[in-house]
Every structure is written in structure tokens, then in C-alpha cells.
Amino acid sequence: MAGVLKFDREEAVATAMMTFWSQGASNVSVKAFCDQVGITRSSFYNTFGSLDNLFEESLDLYLQDxxxxxxxxxxxxxxxxxxxxxxxxxxxxxxxxxxxxxxxxxxxxxxxxxxxxxxxxxxxxxxxxxxxxxxxxxxxxxxxxxxxxxxxxxxxxxxxxxxxxxxxxxxxxxxxxxxxxxxxxxxxxxxxxxxxx
Structure with a gap:
């Protein structure tokens, strides 16, 4: 079915958080992240809109406690x-x-x-x-x-x-x-x- 996400969004954000944290935000690219979680670039942009948005969500997750x-x-x-x-x-x-x-x-x-x-x-x-x-x-x-x-x-x-x-x-x-x-x-x-x- 078109438009259905093929990955766990929360898990993807958690993965992004750990990647930004361990590698540095300037060293993370959309392509590298897509390869890491196994999604297409179109799925990425449809879900998060931009790398900036993903970073923002990652910070929110990191700062929960x-x-x-x-x-x-x-x-x-x-x-x-x-x-x-x-x-x-x-x-x-x-x-x-x-x-x-x-x-x-x-x-x-x-x-x-x-x-x-x-x-x-x-x-x-x-x-x-x-x-x-x-x-x-x-x-x-x-x-x-x-x-x-x-x-x-x-x-x-x-x-x-x-x-x-x-x-x-x-x-x-x-x-x-x-x-x-x-x-x-x-x-x-x-x-x-x-x-x-």
C-alpha cells in the first residue's frame, strides 16, 4: 500500500540520536542515515522532512530525562x-x-x-x-x-x-x-x- 511506512519511526529516531551523539551531527548525512536504517531517501523525507527535523527530534528524545x-x-x-x-x-x-x-x-x-x-x-x-x-x-x-x-x-x-x-x-x-x-x-x-x- 503506497505511503505506508516500512520502518519503525521511534526506533529510527533512537538510532539517529545515537548516531548524532557518537559521530557528531556534522558527520551525519541523509544518505548515511538511510543506509543505516534501511530506508529510501523518499521515505526519509516523507517521514522527517529534513535532517534538521530529525536532529530536533533526536534532541527531544535525548533530553526526555x-x-x-x-x-x-x-x-x-x-x-x-x-x-x-x-x-x-x-x-x-x-x-x-x-x-x-x-x-x-x-x-x-x-x-x-x-x-x-x-x-x-x-x-x-x-x-x-x-x-x-x-x-x-x-x-x-x-x-x-x-x-x-x-x-x-x-x-x-x-x-x-x-x-x-x-x-x-x-x-x-x-x-x-x-x-x-x-x-x-x-x-x-x-x-x-x-x-x-
Whole structure:
């Protein structure tokens, strides 16, 4: 029957995600992906529209359980949420035996090589995390956990820089304890102290 998909769409997106993640987004072509999953180019374009769209869907899949979601927890303080987010990030990176880093950060490091649509996808995800940090820090200020004159904007950028740094150094430093030591010392240096402290 014409127009019926001959492959599992969700499985194809999962395959694409792993390919973008391990090979780099700039190294993936429509032809290579079609050969990998065994579909025709027409099936690809009928299903996804473009490689940019497939990359966007791959990022959505990758970020379904992203560490940054801990920033929106309501059962703990905003500052505890930031610490929880980095603890999970360090655990994730240490558990990846292939040491692939983060697909978003990897995309950021190869940004100049990406098509415009892919660039926008990467930048949007980075800005989403910065905005989440800003909101968490604003909440901490409102709740009195940080001083009223605390520099929310600059600290949010510093926290995103720490995210990028942990994801990058994890390709060399593989132990969760060591990654967390880096993250924790930076957080404390920025004045982001957990409730227990």
C-alpha cells in the first residue's frame, strides 16, 4: 500500500540520536542515515522532512530525562535542585562507558559546521538550560536562600559554563567522584550552597 511506512519511526529516531551523539551531527548525512536504517531517501523525507527535523527530534528524545529537569523539582529548595541536577549530571557522564559527553554540548563545539536549523536546535537547548538556572536562582532569592542583590543572570551563565565544562571534561575524567568534586567546588564558589550547608 503506497505511503505506508516500512520502518519503525521511534526506533529510527533512537538510532539517529545515537548516531548524532557518537559521530557528531556534522558527520551525519541523509544518505548515511538511510543506509543505516534501511530506508529510501523518499521515505526519509516523507517521514522527517529534513535532517534538521530529525536532529530536533533526536534532541527531544535525548533530553526526555535530562539532568536539568531536577531544577523544576518542588519537593526541595531551588539550591538543592541545582545541586541535585549536577549530581545526576556527574552520574550520567561517569556511567557512559563510551565517554560520548553530551549531545547538546557536542553540537555546541561543532556549531560552525552545522546547518542553520541544527545550530538553532542546539542554541535553543543551551538557552533553555540558562533560563532554567535563572528561574531557579530567582526562586532562591525570593525564598531568602540568596541575597536580594545576588547576580542571577551572571550566575546562570556561570552554571551553564559549568555544565559545558563537566560534559566536556568527562571525556577525560571518568570517575563520578572526581566529576562531582569539580562541580561541587564550583557551586560553593558561586555561593550555591545546599540546605544542609
Amino acid at each position: 535530562a539532568p536539568a529537569k531536577r531544577l523544576k523539582r518542588t519537593d526541595i529548595s531551588a539550591l538543592d535542585g541545582i545541586h541535585a541536577m549536577f549530581k545526576v549530571l556527574c552520574k550520567f557522564r561517569a556511567s557512559d562507558k563510551a565517554h560520548k559527553g553530551c549531545i547538546v554540548v557536542n553540537g555546541l563545539t561543532e556549531l560552525h559546521s552545522l546547518e542553520e536549523g541544527m545550530q538553532l536546535s542546539v542554541l535553543n537547548r543551551v538557552n533553555d538550560t540558562i533560563d532554567a538556572f535563572k528561574q531557579a536562582l530567582k526562586t532562591a532569592v525570593e525564598n531568602g536562600d540568596l541575597d536580594q542583590d545576588f547576580n542571577v543572570d551572571t550566575t546562570a551563565l556561570a552554571l551553564e559554563t559549568l555544565v559545558i565544562g563537566i560534559n566536556t571534561i568527562s571525556k577525560v575524567v571518568h570517575k563520578e567522584k572526581e566529576l562531582w568534586a569539580i562541580a561541587e567546588s564550583t557551586l560553593l564558589g558561586l555561593g550555591i550552597k545546599p540546605s544542609a550547608a
